Amino acid sequence: MPAEILGAGVAKRPTLLADGRELIYYDDPETTLGPDRAVDARELAPRPGTATMRRDVLTGDWVSIAAARQNRAFLPPAHLDPLAPQTPANLSEIPSRYDVAVFENKSPSFGPALAVAHGDAPAGVDAPRDLDDLVAPGLGRTRTSVGRCEVVCFSPEHSGSFGSLSATRARTVIEVWADRTAALSALPGVEQVFPFENRGEAIGVTLPHPHGQIYAYPYITPRTTGLLASIDREGPDLFARILEFERSGERVILEGEHWTAFVPFAARWPIEIHLLPHRHVADFTETTDAERDELAPLYLRLLRGVDALYDSPTPYIAAWHQAPVHRGRDTARLHLQLTSPRRAADKLKFLAGSEAAMGAWIGDIPPETAAAALRDAVASIPEETL
Numbered sequence: 207m208p209a210e211i212l213g214a215g216v217a218k219r220p221t222l223l224a225d226g227r228e229l230i231y232y233d234d235p236e237t238t239l240g241p242d243r244a245v246d247a248r249e250l251a252p253r254p255g256t257a258t259m260r261r262d263v264l265t266g267d268w269v270s271i272a273a274a275r276q277n278r279a280f281l282p283p284a285h286l287d288p289l290a291p292q293t294p295a296n297l298s299e300i301p302s303r304y305d306v307a308v309f310e311n312k313s314p315s316f317g318p319a320l321a322v323a324h325g326d327a328p329a330g331v332d333a334p335r336d337l338d339d340l341v342a343p344g345l346g347r348t349r350t351s352v353g354r355c356e357v358v359c360f361s362p363e364h365s366g367s368f369g370s371l372s373a374t375r376a377r378t379v380i381e382v383w384a385d386r387t388a389a390l391s392a393l394p395g396v397e398q399v400f401p402f403e404n405r406g407e408a409i410g411v412t413l414p415h416p417h418g419q420i421y422a423y424p425y426i427t428p429r430t431t432g433l434l435a436s437i438d439r440e441g442p443d444l445f446a447r448i449l450e451f452e453r454s455g456e457r458v459i460l461e462g463e464h465w466t467a468f469v470p471f472a473a474r475w476p477i478e479i480h481l482l483p484h485r486h487v488a489d490f491t492e493t494t495d496a497e498r499d500e501l502a503p504l505y506l507r508l509l510r511g512v513d514a515l516y517d518s519p520t521p522y523i524a525a526w527h528q529a530p531v532h533r534g535r536d537t538a539r540l541h542l543q544l545t546s547p548r549r550a551a552d553k554l555k556f557l558a559g560s561e562a563a564m565g566a567w568i569g570d571i572p573p574e575t576a577a578a579a580l581r582d583a584v585a586s587i588p589e590e591t592l
Contacts, residue, residue: 311357
């Protein structure tokens with residue numbers, strides 16, 4: 207199988223699954239795998255149709271109604287892991303042994319349909335015309351949930367997370383995030399690309415296999431819309447000023463030449479960490495090799511520090527916020543927001559009336575206290591284990 211060589215010597219090998227979904231193998235720079243990959247010989251039913259979005263007229267938010275997601279795997283036994291390499295007894299999603307693999311989700315929230323020129327859309331596809339179309343008023347407004355959802359398998363192992371990877375493998379995944387961000391941003395109708403990892407059953411994870419996801423949305427998400435409004439209010443240098451403010455305070459957890467991790471001033475969650483690059487980059491595609499090289503071990507140290515807080519692994523959502531594809535790229539900076547509801551070894555924070563219904567948050571742990579505990583936990587991770 208022919209390969210394209212990306213940064214850090216990562217080899218990219220694209221192919222297709224039996225139902226036409228895209229599958230891409232990304233090989234580590236010193237992989238032990240050969241160039242050939244098995245063909246997906248499964249007999250698969252056609253993919254479900256693209257979901258439909260409905261506009262919530264009270265908030266302006268778009269809600270994708272994706273009923274096919276009800277059929278996704280739910281905590282299968284290890285021998286039926288759908289993200290493991292295929293065996294005769296387990297006809298999984300990935301035909302061959304791999305280092306990192308990315309494939310289109312079988313039952314996505316967005317896609318597989320993509321936007322096309324107005325008037326040329328397939329039957330039943332009514333994609334957003336543009337960003338102005340998405341904010342137009344009116345009751346009962348719907349659009350087709352065009353876009354793409356991808357699964358990023360960090361390892362062929364059955365269990366683990368990003369934090370359990372080697373530094374070499376972590377660097378490969380970072381290269382994957384950059385490559386997929388570029389590819390998905392170029393798809394018609396995509397307005398924002400979001401790589402993320404959900405970890406732990408308390409977060410709602412249904413597969414223990416080490417993996418993340420990437421969503422390519424047909425709109426700018428509500429969170430990013432609010433961020434752009436804040437930048438308009440506070441000034442175009444907002445992220446630079448946040449970084450200067452936090453680096454001069456007591457909430458810094460970990461600092462490198464190119465990245466700084468800190469507990470934010472107004473943290474909502476018991477564990478909440480932001481990780482920012484020191485210079486402005488809109489998304490992973492704009493990071494340099496040096497920034498990616500440093501991020502791999504630094505991010506591993508951060509995640510292992512979070513796990514060192516308690517005697518058992520901590521559930522979290524690791525959300526990589528990127529600037530939209532067409533707006534705010536000079537001001538909205540790539541950054542990680544890692545959050546966990548874990549407020550003690552045996553306690554979780556649940557969103558109740560004030561937070562879930564009104565969005566009026568109450569922090570359980572002072573950010574400075576959380577930062578001190580996280581600093582100590584991160585400092586306990588031996589350098590030689592990264």
